[in-house]
Amino acid sequence: MLETMIDLRLAPMAAVTNTPFRLVCRECGAGPLTNEEIDARALLQGSARTAELTRFLPEERPIAMQLLGADPDVLAEAARRLEAAGADAIDLNMGCPVTKIVSKGQGAALMRDPLGAAVILRTMRKAIGIRFTVKIRGGWDERTVNAVEIARIAEGEGVDAITVHPRTRSQQYAGVAPWEIIASVVDAVAIPVVGNGDIRSRADAAAMIAATGCAAVMIGRGALGAPWIFGAGDAPRTERARIIRRHTELIDTHLSAPTALVQLKKHLAWYASGFPGAAKLRETLFGLETAAAVQDAFWAAW
């Protein structure tokens, strides 16, 4: 009974968690959504591609817009604009491990400079009235695991909730996510903590809550090709087929043609990941040039 009440959320994933995938996850039972990371400076500079990333539909609410950046004023102004555009919450990305991002002092690099992070959080907090959350890692590397310190600073600066993916930046996605770091953040702050890392089933989510005391669970890779993880957990074959068809319709309806084709290939390849001959099918899907051909190849293998 308790298990059915778990607050399961879709993790932000760049070039994956666009409107079609967010909606399909919501329809399967996902709680508050987050879009993929948005470069705050590119948004202020009027990049059309970045503006496109900020779009969402009313049925996606409540939705948070996640910002990436390092300059407090730029981040605050981007947050203000996204609030004016109707976002329900702003999330600051303090966890992205990608070299191109951390070399600009953004993402996980923000955790290396707690004083600088405090200034950013204070400036953003003052700029907006909506919910303000942060997504952090365990720390930069094994010598500087400072999730608790950053979480305390965030709470002190008026942040409403913290998501913790407990691997360090150096770990990237390797090894097992050390959930005990989530537990130590839960113990250290009074605001809600969302646990994240290595959830592949509802049972994993229940185990994370039991082990850490986190208020909600965020799922990333475990939702790829399996949005039903937000519902009963597994779904009968006919229901899975219905959800996949719904997802492909949403891709067709909400994305422009070139993006739609890439997204269709990517997501159908994930849906096919358990099929016999999945690697070959994946290769076939990526070699095809029209949405109809991609769909035909997928359903022939289904």
Ligand SMILES: Cc1cc2nc3c(=O)[nH]c(=O)nc-3n(C[C@H](O)[C@H](O)[C@H](O)COP(=O)(O)O)c2cc1C
């Ligand atoms: C393809 C991909 C893209 C990601 N993009 C983002 C992002 O834009 N913002 C962010 O905070 N985390 C991003 N992440 C990290 C996830 O949100 C999540 O913290 C991580 O995958 C661990 O959770 P999981 O084990 O459930 O996948 C990304 C992860 C993946 C695999």
